[in-house]
Amino acid sequence: MPAKTREGYCLGIESTADDFSVGIANFKGEILANVISAYLPQKGGIHPREAARHHAEAANKVLEEAFQKAGIKPKDITVIAFSQGPGLGPCLRTGATVARALASYLGVPLVGVNHCVAHIEIGKLKTGALDPVTLYVSGGNTIVAAFDSGRYRVFGETLDIALGNCLDVFAREAGLRQKPGEPFGAIVEKLAKNGRKLIPLPYTVKGMDMSFSGLLTAAVNLLKKGEDRLEDLCYSLQETAFSMVTEVTERALAHTEKREVLLTGGVAANKRLQEMVKLIAEEHDAEFCVVPSQFAIDNGAMIAWTGVLAFTHGIVTPIHESFVKLRWRLEEVEVPWVK
Amino acid sequence: MGEISQPQLIKRGAEACLYLADWHGRKVVMKKRLPKKYRAPALDEHIRAYRTIHEPQLMHEAKKAGVPTPTIYLIDAKNATIIMEYIEGEQVKRLLAKVSEGERQVLCRKIGELIGKLHKNGIVHGDLTTSNMIQTSEGKIFFVDFGLGEKTKELEAKGVDLHLMKRALQSTHFQFAEKCFNAIIEGYVSVLGVKEVKNVLDKIREIERRGRYIAERRSE
Numbered sequence: 001m002p003a004k005t006r007e008g009y010c011l012g013i014e015s016t017a018d019d020f021s022v023g024i025a026n027f028k029g030e031i032l033a034n035v036i037s038a039y040l041p042q043k044g045g046i047h048p049r050e051a052a053r054h055h056a057e058a059a060n061k062v063l064e065e066a067f068q069k070a071g072i073k074p075k076d077i078t079v080i081a082f083s084q085g086p087g088l089g090p091c092l093r094t095g096a097t098v099a100r101a102l103a104s105y106l107g108v109p110l111v112g113v114n115h116c117v118a119h120i121e122i123g124k125l126k127t128g129a130l131d132p133v134t135l136y137v138s139g140g141n142t143i144v145a146a147f148d149s150g151r152y153r154v155f156g157e158t159l160d161i162a163l164g165n166c167l168d169v170f171a172r173e174a175g176l177r178q179k180p181g182e183p184f185g186a187i188v189e190k191l192a193k194n195g196r197k198l199i200p201l202p203y204t205v206k207g208m209d210m211s212f213s214g215l216l217t218a219a220v221n222l223l224k225k226g227e228d229r230l231e232d233l234c235y236s237l238q239e240t241a242f243s244m245v246t247e248v249t250e251r252a253l254a255h256t257e258k259r260e261v262l263l264t265g266g267v268a269a270n271k272r273l274q275e276m277v278k279l280i281a282e283e284h285d286a287e288f289c290v291v292p293s294q295f296a297i298d299n300g301a302m303i304a305w306t307g308v309l310a311f312t313h314g315i316v317t318p319i320h321e322s323f324v325k326l327r328w329r330l331e332e333v334e335v336p337w338v339k
Numbered sequence: 340m341g342e343i344s345q346p347q348l349i350k351r352g353a354e355a356c357l358y359l360a361d362w363h364g365r366k367v368v369m370k371k372r373l374p375k376k377y378r379a380p381a382l383d384e385h386i387r388a389y390r391t392i393h394e395p396q397l398m399h400e401a402k403k404a405g406v407p408t409p410t411i412y413l414i415d416a417k418n419a420t421i422i423m424e425y426i427e428g429e430q431v432k433r434l435l436a437k438v439s440e441g442e443r444q445v446l447c448r449k450i451g452e453l454i455g456k457l458h459k460n461g462i463v464h465g466d467l468t469t470s471n472m473i474q475t476s477e478g479k480i481f482f483v484d485f486g487l488g489e490k491t492k493e494l495e496a497k498g499v500d501l502h503l504m505k506r507a508l509q510s511t512h513f514q515f516a517e518k519c520f521n522a523i524i525e526g527y528v529s530v531l532g533v534k535e536v537k538n539v540l541d542k543i544r545e546i547e548r549r550g551r552y553i554a555e556r557r558s559e
Binding site: 148149153154155159198200203205206207208209239240243246247250251253254255275276277279280283331 | 352353375376377379382385465468470487499500502503506507509513546
C-alpha cells in the first residue's frame, strides 16, 4: 500500500434499485455516514425510470447530509466509489453520473464497485467474519457464495426471481400496504408469526440452485382462491422459501468446510431466517454472523468500504471504463484484498 | 433393519449421512436422511419421505437407461433410510484434478454420454456434480445421489441439469471448467444428436440470461 493511501476517506454511492444512498468510510474501516433515501412506488413494483428520477432528485440532499454526518468537507475525500452493477439500468446510471461528476469536480479517482461484493464486504466488516459462506438474500439477488482462489464463487443462486422479490410480490398481491421505511418482508414476517397451518407449496431446489417463481405463483393462486388464512399463507411461504435457501447454504457449508456463515442483504433482517441459518451453522460448528439491519439493505456505506478495499489494493476505474454493468456477476470480480 | 451391523459414518453430507455397513455379509452403504431442525416438522417429514422413496425409483430407471448406479437393497421410508450397494472406486472430483489433459477429455466425454442416456430416457439427475460420480477400477462411471432428481421430458429440466453441471465445474474445477464442459457436450451430442442438443444449449443460455431483476411486473 503506498504511503499516501494509508489514510483517507472514500465516499460511496449506491443506486442499484429503489434506494439512493451515500456512505462515507475512512481507510481504517470506520463508517462515518450512511444516509439512505428510499423510493416508494405509489402502486406496483419498482419502476426503473421513476426510481431513477427519485435518485436524481434525492442526490443533493443525501450527499449534503452524508458530509454533515461524517463531519468532513468534500475536499477531504480521497476517492469516490459507486455501485457499477448489477442492477436496474436507469438507477445505476443516475448513481454513476453523480459519481463521475463528483470525481472530476474534486479531481479524485473513481472506483466501480460490484454491488454483491459490497454486501459481502460490509457483512464481513461489521461482524468480523473472515472467510464465510455467505447467504446473500435481497429483492434482487439470492446467492450462496464463498471465497476461493481470488474471487467469490457462486455456489448456488436463484434460477429465476429473488427471494425478496417473491415475498414483495406476494405482499403486494395480498394488498398489504407499506409504510415508509417498512419493507414488505417485515409485514409478511409479522403475519407469518400468527400462522398455524403449513400449506404445501412447491419446494424447488435443483442441485445448488433454487427457483421461487413456481412457489410465488402457487401462493398467489391460493391467495386468490381465498380459502386459507393470510397468516397461514405467509407462514407457509416463508417456511418453504427459507428452507430452500437454508438447505443450499448448508450444502455449501458442508462442501467448502468453512467455519463461518454470513447472512447478508435485505432479507437478512428476517428473524425466522436468522434462526434457521443459525441452526445449520451450529450443526456444522461454524460461527453464525448476521449483518446489522442498517447495513443489510442497500446502502452507500458498503460501497464506500468496498471502494476503500479496492482502492488501497491499486484498483481504480478510469472514466472511460465507468459505464454501468447491468448483469455484472459476482464471480467476475477479482478481490485481491481477500487472502 | 436388525441385520445391519457395524455402521461406520463415511460422509456427513448436508442432506443425509452415509454409513458403510455390513448387511448379510455384503458391504453396503446406508443413506439416512436426518431430520432438519430448521425446517417445520411437517415440511421436514414430507421432504425426507419423498426423497427416500423417489431416489431409488430414479436410480432404478437410470440403470435401465444404461447408466451405472448402485443396486438398491432396502428402502425404509418411515426412517428415511436406503440401503444400497457400496461402489468401490474414486470420486470423479478427485480424478479430474490429477489426470492428464487427454484423460480428462476422455473422462468428460464419457460423463456426457451418461448424462445423454439419462436425459434421453426422461431422467434428470438434479445434482450433477463431480462429487456424485464414482469411477471403478474397471473404468465404469457410477452416478450416485439422485435425491434431487426427477422424471421429466421437459427441455427446461434438461437445461437446468446441464447448467448445474457447468456451474459445478466452474466452482470446483474452474481452471479447466470450459474444456471439461465442452467434452461433456461432445459426449452428450453423441447420444442425443445435434438438433436436440442445440435446443438444450439454447435453453442453458436462456437460463443464464434469465434476469434476477424483475423490472416490471404486471399485476392488475
